[in-house]
Amino acid sequence: MGQCPERRAGSLTIVQGQAKYTSATGRQLEGTVGSQGELAMRLLAPTGGGGGYRPIEIVVSGSIDGTGTARARQKSSSCSYDFIWQK
Numbered sequence: 001m002g003q004c005p006e007r008r009a010g011s012l013t014i015v016q017g018q019a020k021y022t023s024a025t026g027r028q029l030e031g032t033v034g035s036q037g038e039l040a041m042r043l044l045a046p047t048g049g050g051g052g053y054r055p056i057e058i059v060v061s062g063s064i065d066g067t068g069t070a071r072a073r074q075k076s077s078s079c080s081y082d083f084i085w086q087k
Contacts, residue, residue, distance in 0.1 A: 004079035012070055012085045021060065023074070029060055037064040039072055 010022040019031045019041055031041030041060040054077070062072025068087025073080060 004081070007074075007079075007081050009081075009083035009085060014064075023058060027056070027058060029058060031060070033064060037066075039064055039070055 007024040010024060013020045014033055017033050019033050019039060021029045021041055023029060023043075027043050027045065029041040029043045031039070033039055039060070039062045043056070043058045045056045056076070058074060058076045060072050060074045060083075062070060062083075064070040070083075070085040072083050072085075074083060
């Protein structure tokens, strides 16, 4: 297994319980924020190439506390990152 590259979290936008985030590679993830601050976003996209490759899946899950700080883990098939966003 190779080393995962360093990544910085892009902007996280939350409007009326809907969350949006653009990953460091430019992929747009969308999801929801629950009533207790649970954050869940997902992207499932084709690889863009032929040959039966698996689709790209990125999952972000975490929570937002009362001060507006969001802590989440982004997972894909090859790497995992921990991000913190502050309001």
